[in-house]
Amino acid sequence: MKKIPTSIRNYCVRCSEITDFIFLKTERIKGLGELVIFECNKCGEPQNIFRNDLKDVINNFSEWEKGKKLEIAEDEKIEQLVRKDIMNLDELKKNKPTNQWVENGEDDEFFTKKNINEINEVLNAYIDNLVKLGANSSEEEIMKAVKEVVIRINDLNEKYDYFIETMEREDLYQFIDTAAKIAGLESEDDITEEWREW
Numbered sequence: 001m002k003k004i005p006t007s008i009r010n011y012c013v014r015c016s017e018i019t020d021f022i023f024l025k026t027e028r029i030k031g032l033g034e035l036v037i038f039e040c041n042k043c044g045e046p047q048n049i050f051r052n053d054l055k056d057v058i059n060n061f062s063e064w065e066k067g068k069k070l071e072i073a074e075d076e077k078i079e080q081l082v083r084k085d086i087m088n089l090d091e092l093k094k095n096k097p098t099n100q101w102v103e104n105g106e107d108d109e110f111f112t113k114k115n116i117n118e119i120n121e122v123l124n125a126y127i128d129n130l131v132k133l134g135a136n137s138s139e140e141e142i143m144k145a146v147k148e149v150v151i152r153i154n155d156l157n158e159k160y161d162y163f164i165e166t167m168e169r170e171d172l173y174q175f176i177d178t179a180a181k182i183a184g185l186e187s188e189d190d191i192t193e194e195w196r197e198w
Contacts, residue, residue, distance in 0.1 A: 004036055004054070010061055014045040018065075021047050088182045093127040096120060097171030110163040115156065122152045123175065130183040142185045149176060150195040157198045164198040172198075 004023055012019045021038035024046070029035050034051040049057050098116050126149035133141050153172060157164045164172065173192055180191055 004051070005058070007041070008038060008058055008061070009065070010038075010047060010057070012040045012043065012045050012047075014043045015040060026051070089127050089131050089179060092175070092179055092182065093124060096123050097168070097175050098123070100171070101168065110160075110165075112160075115160040115163060118156055119153070122149060122156065125149070125152075126176065127179055130179055133183060135184070137184055139185060139187075142180050142183050143191065145183075146176060146180055146185075146191050147195050150192045154195070154197045162198070169198055 004026070007020050007022050009018060010021055011017070012021075020041040022041050024037045024039045027035045027037065032050065036049050036051050036054055038047045038049070039045070040047070096119075098119050101111055102116060126145060129145040129148070130137070130142065133145070153164070173190070173196075176192055180187075185191070
């Protein structure tokens with residue numbers, strides 16, 4: 001390298017981070033060549049590089065930094081997808097099937113404020129459980145949440161004289177299945193069938 005740069009970026013051992021190193025001086029070492037001495041801009045830690053190696057050091061760091069930026073960008077992309085999935089689950093939470101039942105003016109004999117509220121609590125808890133699992137949740141973890149929500153709906157259906165009929169069953173299944181898929185479950189089967197009594 002013909003011209004010595006006034007500064008380079010490299011890892012500082014003392015600071016434990018990547019920082020700027022400012023050119024300080026050169027020293028000729030007999031039999032080895034010219035030593036270029038840089039100093040950490042933050043803590044003053046010296047970094048000695050032989051002039052013949054300087055170009056390689058700068059290029060290697062530049063390549064490493066490019067790779068690191070790509071890695072960070074990929075991590076951010078994954079994080080955005082995670083946030084998107086969580087937003088989808090939140091959106092689903094706001095559009096529970098019970099909203100439609102009430103809007104459609106379903107028979108008050110079957111749908112009371114009390115049983116609608118209890119179903120909503122169960123569905124909210126299901127979504128919250130899936131959100132807590134996060135993006136890397138396993139099939140086993142998702143299915144555990146599915147089992148829990150189905151069994152809780154079984155209990156409510158029995159408690160309120162089997163108020164869940166064909167239309168409600170389909171609505172509830174669609175809600176449970178959609179949420180599980182957003183959480184990462186891949187299944188074409190009826191994921192509620194094993195425990196469902198409604």
